[in-house]
Amino acid sequence: MAEPVTAESLRKLVAGFLADHDPRGDRLEFLRARYDAGLAWIHYPVGHGGLGAPRALQPVVDAEFVAAGAPDNNARRNGIGLGMAAPTILRHGTDAQKRRFLRPLWTGEEVWCQLFSEPGAGSDLATLRTRAVRDGDDWVIDGQKVWTSLAHIARWAILIARTDPTVPKHQGITYFVCDMTAPGVEVRPLRQATGEAEFNEVFLTGVRLSDDLRLDAVGNGWRVAMSTLMNERVAIGGGAVPREGGMIGVLTQEWRERPELRVPALHDELLKYWVRAEAARLSAARIRQQLAVGEVGPEGSAVKLSFATLNQQMTGFELELLAGEGLLHDTWEMKRPEAVDFTDRTPSYRYLRAKGNSIEGGTSEILRNIIAERVLGLPAEPRSDKDIPWKDLPK
Structure with a gap:
């Protein structure tokens, strides 16, 4: 039986890692090695940046790297990837998807954004209109997303689109990983009251995504x-x-x-x-x-x-x-x-x-x-449209 992971054993592990990897050397190579050693997010499984250790011990590891002057992964620049995409991929992705996306996400090599909200489908997200139509081994995406933070620097996006308009609105949605460099993806800045444009609107016109970029089952996108x-x-x-x-x-x-x-x-x-x-x-x-x-x-x-x-x-x-x-x-x-x-x-x-x-x-x-x-268990608001096929909802 493996010994339980403790704060002291983690400190020893970090010390050994630092002895073999100079934190003053190449930043990206250092971060990649840290991920491969399971010292990125330690509660993730072995092989995916972690050790299967208690999440509560993450600050112990982070503090040791900070004390050593080691480079970080600039988490603020990739908050959507680290805080939203990574745990979703970990829970719902295939092994191949985890191997492909989690490492460059954690190191900051690939920034992520979120393609959820749409004009007219923000608070009631399940009414979204962006369509994904199956074409052989691909999906063809058409629609518009809005309020997309960091789309102007993102390599990948988490995307939900409607794949079946004949069922109630929550049931006909599928979850994808979208290649932001694919033909048909257009990003336009939205200027805010501050004078800046940290978020954008995104137009998707005939964007082709292979089926291996689908996360979880077809129609299961709302749960994901x-x-x-x-x-x-x-x-x-x-x-x-x-x-x-x-x-x-x-x-x-x-x-x-x-x-x-x-x-x-x-x-x-x-x-x-x-x-x-x-x-x-x-x-x-x-x-x-x-x-x-x-x-x-x-x-x-x-x-x-x-x-x-x-x-x-x-x-x-x-x-x-x-x-x-x-x-x-x-x-x-x-x-x-x-x-x-x-x-x-x-x-x-x-x-x-x-x-x-x-x-x-x-x-x-x-x-x-x-x-x-x-x-609190209070009575739910009336929702008269929850059992109506999406195609029959007022548009």
């Missing part, structure tokens, strides 16, 4: 997509942060370092946000513990809802705290960033960008429905 979305909501709102990390850290630093901002009337308001941020941080930690022993459930929606609401409130409070200074904006120059950055931007950028937090990863209204029905 739910696995993706549950992971997405934890990835957005449930990340590990230290006490006073994130937006509350920005506010407390400004309060401590700038006495001229300390308006007594705002003191209690700041304390209220500190308490709420700490409660949200601890709730996210609990969700990650749940994720460590299995797949997160609908409770992940509460973490994401809390994050969106609190982030918007705190960025608004920052403008109130800074008064006229908070209205200054660094630039309205059109940019296409590769990651969302709250820390090193102006207060006005943070305020404007936070408005998207209640839309991305599932709107706050939909998340409230999920929490009410699937966590």
Whole structure:
């Protein structure tokens, strides 16, 4: 019987790896070797970047590599791939798909995006119109997707499309991996209120995908997509942060370092946000513990809802705290960033960008429905169209 993996055994494993691989050498080769040694995401199976170890021990490994000055995989640049595509491929993909996609995804060689939402099919995603028609060993995809973050740098995308319009809307959907370099894929920037375009609209015209890029069974795409979305909501709102990390850290630093901002009337308001941020941080930690022993459930929606609401409130409070200074904006120059950055931007950028937090990863209204029905057990909203074939729904 194999010895159980412990924090101490992991430290020894990392030390041995570092003795054989210079962290100051070629960055990509180092990351590839780390993946092959099972020291990428240690809870994944052997052969797929992991050791089959408890997920809770991942911080032990990460801390050892940070202390050694080792390069990281720039996780912020590929958050969709790491937080959504990878766990979905691990659960629903074939062995060949896992071998093909997981390694370059983790190392950051291949960035991923998400082709789910459409014009008219956002909150009610199951009404999507993008079609996938079988043609021999290929599928031909036609449709339009929208709000696609990082499509302008992505190599691959997770895609859901309608393969059977004759059945109810949730049943006729299939999940694919889409080659973003394939003929017929067109990416157009969508400029935001910040002046930047971190997300896009994507047009798919006669895009041919081989059947080996299909994830799970034909018609099973909605179930696979739910696995993706549950992971997405934890990835957005449930990340590990230290006490006073994130937006509350920005506010407390400004309060401590700038006495001229300390308006007594705002003191209690700041304390209220500190308490709420700490409660949200601890709730996210609990969700990650749940994720460590299995797949997160609908409770992940509460973490994401809390994050969106609190982030918007705190960025608004920052403008109130800074008064006229908070209205200054660094630039309205059109940019296409590769990651969302709250820390090193102006207060006005943070305020404007936070408005998207209640839309991305599932709107706050939909998340409230999920929490009410699937966590609290309240009566479901009437859904008169759930048994009607998609082709017969009003368009």
